[in-house]
Amino acid sequence: MPALPTTPAPPPGADAIRARGLRRTFGDTVAVDGLDLDVPTGAVFGLLGPDGAGKSTLIRMLATVLAPTAGEATVFGHSVVTERDAVTPRIGYMSQRFSMYPDLSVAENMEFFATIRGVGRADRRTRARQLLEGMGLDEFTTRQAQFLSGGMKQKLMLATTLMHRPDLLLLDEPTTGVDPVSRREFWRILAGLHADGRTVLVATPYMDEAERCTHIAFLDGGRIRQHGTPDEIKAKVPGRLLEVTAADPRAAMAVVDGVAGVTSAHLLGDVVRVLWDGAGDPAPTLASALAAAGVRDVGVRPVAPDMETVFAYLADPSTRAADAEPEVAAS
Amino acid sequence: MTDRPDDVPRPPEKDAGAEPAISLRGLTKTFGDFTAVDGIDLDVPRGQIFGFLGPNGSGKTTTIRMLTGTLRPRAGTARVLGVDVVRHPDRVKRRIGYMSQKFALFEDMTVDENLRFYAGVYDLPAERFAAQREYVLRMADLVGREDELTRNLSVGWRQRLALGAATIHSPELLFLDEPTSGVDPVARRQFWDLLYDLASRGVTLFVTTHYMDEAAHCNRLAFIYRGRIIADGSPSEIRSEHMDQRILDISTPDVDAVLPWLEAADDVQEAYLSGASLHAVVAADSPLTPAALTGRLAAAGFARPDVVEVPATIEDVFVNLVARHR
Numbered sequence: 001m002p003a004l005p006t007t008p009a010p011p012p013g014a015d016a017i018r019a020r021g022l023r024r025t026f027g028d029t030v031a032v033d034g035l036d037l038d039v040p041t042g043a044v045f046g047l048l049g050p051d052g053a054g055k056s057t058l059i060r061m062l063a064t065v066l067a068p069t070a071g072e073a074t075v076f077g078h079s080v081v082t083e084r085d086a087v088t089p090r091i092g093y094m095s096q097r098f099s100m101y102p103d104l105s106v107a108e109n110m111e112f113f114a115t116i117r118g119v120g121r122a123d124r125r126t127r128a129r130q131l132l133e134g135m136g137l138d139e140f141t142t143r144q145a146q147f148l149s150g151g152m153k154q155k156l157m158l159a160t161t162l163m164h165r166p167d168l169l170l171l172d173e174p175t176t177g178v179d180p181v182s183r184r185e186f187w188r189i190l191a192g193l194h195a196d197g198r199t200v201l202v203a204t205p206y207m208d209e210a211e212r213c214t215h216i217a218f219l220d221g222g223r224i225r226q227h228g229t230p231d232e233i234k235a236k237v238p239g240r241l242l243e244v245t246a247a248d249p250r251a252a253m254a255v256v257d258g259v260a261g262v263t264s265a266h267l268l269g270d271v272v273r274v275l276w277d278g279a280g281d282p283a284p285t286l287a288s289a290l291a292a293a294g295v296r297d298v299g300v301r302p303v304a305p306d307m308e309t310v311f312a313y314l315a316d317p318s319t320r321a322a323d324a325e326p327e328v329a330a331s
Numbered sequence: 332m333t334d335r336p337d338d339v340p341r342p343p344e345k346d347a348g349a350e351p352a353i354s355l356r357g358l359t360k361t362f363g364d365f366t367a368v369d370g371i372d373l374d375v376p377r378g379q380i381f382g383f384l385g386p387n388g389s390g391k392t393t394t395i396r397m398l399t400g401t402l403r404p405r406a407g408t409a410r411v412l413g414v415d416v417v418r419h420p421d422r423v424k425r426r427i428g429y430m431s432q433k434f435a436l437f438e439d440m441t442v443d444e445n446l447r448f449y450a451g452v453y454d455l456p457a458e459r460f461a462a463q464r465e466y467v468l469r470m471a472d473l474v475g476r477e478d479e480l481t482r483n484l485s486v487g488w489r490q491r492l493a494l495g496a497a498t499i500h501s502p503e504l505l506f507l508d509e510p511t512s513g514v515d516p517v518a519r520r521q522f523w524d525l526l527y528d529l530a531s532r533g534v535t536l537f538v539t540t541h542y543m544d545e546a547a548h549c550n551r552l553a554f555i556y557r558g559r560i561i562a563d564g565s566p567s568e569i570r571s572e573h574m575d576q577r578i579l580d581i582s583t584p585d586v587d588a589v590l591p592w593l594e595a596a597d598d599v600q601e602a603y604l605s606g607a608s609l610h611a612v613v614a615a616d617s618p619l620t621p622a623a624l625t626g627r628l629a630a631a632g633f634a635r636p637d638v639v640e641v642p643a644t645i646e647d648v649f650v651n652l653v654a655r656h657r
Contacts, residue, residue, distance in 0.1 A: 050515045051486035096513075140388070150432065150509070151387025151541070176513035177432065179386040179541050180646045181653050184603050191604065195587055205515050206542075211606035230607060250527065266520055269547030269645065270566060306606070308516055315517045 014077070016041045016168050016199035017062060021071035023222075024057050031057040033222030034071065039201055039215070041076075044194050046213035047203040048307075050315050054222040055203040056096060059172045062201070063093035075168060089118075092166035094174050098153050102146035106137060106156055109145055110163065117164035124163070131159040134185055150177040158186065162193075169193065171202040175209065187212060207307035218314050226314060234305040237313045239263055239277035241306065244286060245299040246272070255293040256286055264316075268308060275309055350413045352377045352504050352535035353398060357407035360393050367393040369558035370407065375551070377503075380526060380536045382549030386653055390558040391539045395506050398537070399429055412503055425453055428502035432512035434493035438482035442473055445481055445496055453500035460499070467495035470525060487518030494525060498534075505529065507538040511545065523548060543646035554649065556656050566645055574643045576600065576651055577617065579624055581609040582637040589633055596627075601654070610641075612651070 017039035024032040032054045039045045047055045060066035062073055064084045072079065078086040100109045110128040119127070132138045135155040140148065145156060158174050169190075175183045187209065190200055194214075202213070210216055210230065217227035226233055244265075246252035253272045257265045261278020276282040283300045290298045353375035360368040368390045375381045385391050396402035398411055400420025409416045414423045436445050446467060450460040468474045471491035481489060490510065498505060507526075511519045523545065530536055538549065546552055546566065553563035562573045583589050586609060593602035593611050598619050601612040613619050621638040628636035643651075 051518060136386070149388040149392065150512075155387070173513055177387070177509060177541060180543055180649050181386055183541070184650065187604055191587065191590065205513055205519075207516055208606045212604050267523075267548065269544040311516050312520075315515070 014041050015039060015074075016043070017045075017073065017075055017201065019058075019062075019071065019073040022058070022061060022068055022073050023070040024054075024061060024066065025069045030222050032061070032068075035219075035223055037073075037217065037224065039199060041199050042194070042197050043215050044190060044200045044202070044213045046210045046216040047201065047219060048207075048210055048216055048311060049219035053219040055219055056172050057222075058219070059093070059170050059201065059203060060095070063091060063095075063170050064088055065093070089164075090167045091170055092161035092164065092168070093170045094157050094161045094172060096172050096176070098157070100145040100153065100156055100160070103144055105142050105144055106132070106148070107141040109156060110160055113160035114163040119164050127163060128159070131162055131189075134189055135159055136182055136185065151179055151182060154178050155182055155186070158189075162189070165198075167198055169198065169200045169202070171200065173203050173205060175204065175206060183209075207311060210307045210311075218311075220315070230307065234307070234310055237275070237305055237310050239275050240282065241303050241309055242274045242276055242282055242286065243301055243303045244272040244274055244290070245270075245297070246290065246295050247297040248295060251293075252290055252295050252298065255290055255295055259286060259289045261285065264309070264312060266308070266312060268306075273303070273306070273309055275313070350410070351375055352379075352412060353381075353537065354410040355398075355407065358394070358397060358404050358409055359406040360390075360397060360402065361405050366558055368397070368404075371555070371558070371560050373553060373560060373563070375535065375537060377535050378530065378533050379550040380530050380538060380548065382546045382552040383537060383539045383555065384546055384552060384649060385539075385555035389555050391555060392508055394555070395429075395508055395537070395539070399427060399506060400424060425500060426503050428497040428500070428505040430493050430497040430505070430507050430510050432509040434489055436481050436489060436493055436496065439480065441478050441480055442468075442484070442492055443477040445492060446499055449496040449499045455500055463499050463501060467499060470528065471495045486514060487521065490514060490518065490522060491525065494522070498529065502534065504535045504537065507536060509539055509541065511540065511542060519545070543644060543649060546645045546649075552645075554652055556653060561652055561656050562648075569645065569648055570643055573652055574648050575615050576612045576643070576647075577615055578641050578643050578647055579611045579613060579619070579621055580605065580639050580641040581611060581624070581628070582607075583609065583628070583633055584635065585633050589628065589636070592628075592631060592633070601650075603650075610647070612647070 015038050017037060019035060019037040022032055022035045049055055061068050062075060062080060064080045064087055067081060075087045076090055080087055104112065114124045132141060137152060137155055148156060154174060154177055175186055193200060204210060213230065216230055216233055217224045226236060244252050244256060249267055249270050249272050253265050253267055256262055256272060256274050261276055261282060263275040263277045265272055265274045286300050287298055351374045355371055355373040357370045358368055359370050383391055397404050397409055398416060400416050400423060404417055411423050412426050416423050446464055473492060511522055526536055540546060551565055552569055554561050562569055581589060590602055590609055593599050593609065598613055598617055599611045600614065603610055621640050625636050625638045
């Protein structure tokens with residue numbers, strides 16, 4: 001991926017996003033519940049949380065397309081409510097809805113969104129080509145947007161969002177339905193933007209994407225329950241993580257789930273990830289329990305904590321009471 | 332396969348000697364001068380979870396639409412549950428189920444009304460609906476929520492209801508087109524537990540997904556690219572037979588600087604972010620060892636590089652296959 005051409009990035013240090021007491025209700029439903037958020041300039045900030053946690057509502061308020069019920073939020077120091085004209089030229093917002101013109105071709109959609117965002121004519125073509133190549137859309141430039149597959153529609157939306165080189169990208173599950181090859185390309189593009197000093201706020205259901213963020217926040221019930229770097233968040237899960245391999249991983253999972261000291265067990269592909277919070281050395285304990293149950297080809301090894309485990313731990317209702325107050329991690 | 336009338340309910344068949352759930356020969360579909368599906372051959376055994384993988388726009392959904400009898404192929408044959416689905420699409424429609432990422436639920440109807448609607452579509456007799464409804468509500472953990480409006484359910488609940496609606500007529504074969512797209516990790520796991528439950532009752536599942544950890548849960552996989560099958564087999568067969576590269580995993584605090592360095596190194600074919608670490612892809616016969624790469628990274632001035640060789644994941648194979656067929 002060639003380096004993206006640059007315009008001067010905003011100075012580091014200042015907060016790209018600052019929200020205080022941000023709240024949004026829909027009738028009786030509280031979608032965002034008095035939320036405080038600081039996103040440093042230059043961060044790749046991941047928003048995680050169960051479905052319905054308030055991620056999309058938060059992003060829509062920051063993108064100035066939805067007014068808060070209460071509280072305030074600024075983007076590069078400008079209010080998203082009273083100074084929208086100062087905010088919108090600097091942001092690129094990608095929603096979960098398909099927002100392209102269905103009867104325009106890929107190239108025409110790129111041209112159109114570049115024009116309304118004031119991208120110069122000379123720049124438009126090169127930039128469109130780079131972005132479409134980077135996302136594997138270059139073969140489809142003449143196809144009408146409505147005839148693209150689901151993942152290609154996502155990629156086209158991202159490409160149009162990037163045309164005007166926004167300082168802040170607000171991405172609401174941009175890689176949902178996107179294939180693994182394109183997802184890698186997409187994160188390569190984000191890495192390039194990050195290296196260039198841009199700020200990215202991205203909601204994602206992919207835990208491997210969460211690992212790549214510089215900061216993450218875990219939302220639930222319209223509030224931020226945890227935030228910090230991926231390592232800081234991982235450190236909050238008590239216990240040790242082990243990986244169990246076996247001829248029949250599902251049978252192995254059922255066995256280890258019943259072993260005293262095991263907090264949780266889940267399948268990740270064809271291995272079982274086990275969270276252990278008991279005393280002693282878990283590896284021999286698990287191995288002997290599996291052998292006694294007749295599970296064959298057993299391997300047990302300690303692994304570094306992963307975000308999937310962290311997510312499951314934070315989303316588990318039984319752990320919610322334990323840390324109901326959001327802890328502020330130093331950043 | 333005896334030709335039974337369509338309206339007689341029957342349990343899913345577990346007979347291992349039966350004809351495959353799906354059998355395709357030379358299946359082809361064109362749209363104008365674009366060939367979406369290009370002469371594919373495929374056999375899906377009964378009672379398995381079959382993963383159908385491929386990049387966006389490679390022909391997955393087009394194939395499913397031909398298999399469900401909603402799209403006519405240009406050429407080739409497609410037998411689904413022993414029926415020629417091209418000639419007799421109506422003979423198979425009541426024996427299969429379909430669920431896509433866009434759940435076909437009525438948001439302004441209750442859970443119960445949605446299930447009733449789908450039972451009506453399949454002309455389910457009242458007593459059979461009562462039994463199936465009971466099963467579906469229990470399976471989807473929706474007992475006590477029968478009268479809730481569908482729009483008030485979270486995505487995870489809606490997804491389980493959509494699966495319930497797609498299986499209300501106890502299909503023998505279920506097509507799932509990206510059923511977990513955009514669903515959170517915990518809800519995805521719960522959903523896959525339901526799929527395993529269906530498979531254990533003998534239902535054949537034909538699933539497309541972009542989550543490669545889900546692909547590893549399947550009994551068999553096929554990769555489609557530009558309308559052609561480029562690999563198929565069990566996940567471990569796919570990993571051992573279609574990977575001509577080794578993967579070196581690099582943990583470093585300097586991810587942003589090491590990535591371009593790796594991309595420029597001549598013996599590294601590809602480098603990418605994998606979770607919090609970097610993966611360097613090298614040829615299977617490359618002399619580059621983890622120790623050698625550690626040494627070179629240290630010599631280049633990077634702090635604390637930690638390099639280990641890791642087994643290829645299904646995702647690695649996917650990317651490798653696409654790169655080779657490009």
